[in-house]
Amino acid sequence: MVNLANYKDLVIGDRVIKPGSSEEFKTGDWRSMLPVIDLDKCIDCLTCWIYCPDDCILVKDDKVVGIKKTHCKGCGICAKACPKKAITMVEGEE
């Protein structure tokens, strides 16, 4: 959830005056579908990582380890792009 500041504390004129605001803006709130990765099927080709518009595929040591739920909007591009069909979109998943 975004920090709900008092109207007085908001920068006037709807301006963002410091960097990193997209990190604070948790777009995961919008999600109705969550990608679930079957790591047994995954060959770590990182195609999903390339395609994800929100940089939500978590990678450690060149290996896919999971999804960044705070920012994943559930668009399903990763599931479409996966050559091994290792990703399924699950409805209502937390």
Added chain:
Amino acid sequence: MTPAKHSDIAINGDCAVALAWRQIDPDVCAAYPITPQTIIVEKFAEYIANGEVKTEFVCVESEHSALTLCVTACSAGARTFTATASQGMAYMWEVLPIAASMRVPIIMAVANRAVSGPININNDHGDVMSARDTGWMSLFAENVQQAYDLSIIAPRIAEHHEVQLPCLMNLDGFILTHAIERMTPLDTHAVKKFVGEFKPLYPLLDVEHPVSHNLMDGPLFYFPHKYQTVKAMDKALEVTKQVFKEFQQISGREYNLVEEYMCDDASCIAIVLGSSFGTMKEAVDQLRREGMHVGVAMPRLYRPWPISDLAKVMKGKKSVIVMDRHLSIGSYGPMFPEVVAAALENEGEMPKMYNYIYGLGGADTMVSDFVSVYKDVKEGKAKRINYLGVRE
């Protein structure tokens, strides 16, 4: 040392605005001519061609682009002026609330003109009233002198760090824009000193402190940001009073949130905007000679609406006549409900309220017409809403 005396000049309202701009020398001016504003940008273009100002003068392809350019130039940190009227302002409408919500203190002269249709180029307040709720401040001039003075005053209010709102400077089309009147200009140095340097908040061109402007605002932030604008408008009333005082010190000319004429001992007063204030003063003079206790008042601003000052003027009056030079079709004139609401501040003392719609599309309204308005009210002939001069 007393400031150097300046001799009076004969000038029309548009040229008076252009002269004020020349003395201020804004950074950017967007120009798209439309009658009756045309002379402002034409005259200002002349100053630029003669090298008298350093303003970046941009000839855009439409009013929509003109205001968009102003919004971006002002966001970048430039003091920005433009002018419009009628359909031009209507074409700008989409950008008007954006300018206000982005809190860019653009100054826009509006040569008030009827809005089509039917097509009409003459004066009424249809354009500015239709832009009422966009978040712009709105100042009204009664004569050419005031059009000049308010052009100098407007940036001081708009650019105040706690206001930061765009401002409309209204002058009645043709009645003020094209008629030549006597006027006392100020010394250019005095104007420059009074207006001072523009200190923009978070300008885009400040590369040391990068910022983003005009972002998407979801339901959690849209309302709070609008509320910030409400607070800025409240502040603007205070700031306006202060700036009027400072202006009086350099010019000797007094301005108030609500201008009054013979209101003190009047039992019936009228409330009017713009050049008709002068005509009504003449009507008041005539009626006073006949022994009628009448007066007239003009709110100097329509936004922010000077509620408490208006309430003060209406206190203890038997009747109040609201003169609207625009028609909110299917309702009263736009100013009438607002004056009634202001009268509610004087608890339990509601005067009898009458609304007169007059002068639409430049229909001539003479002293004798205004005299008849007061007389009709006195004799009980006035209805709640009256359409002055419509042939029935």
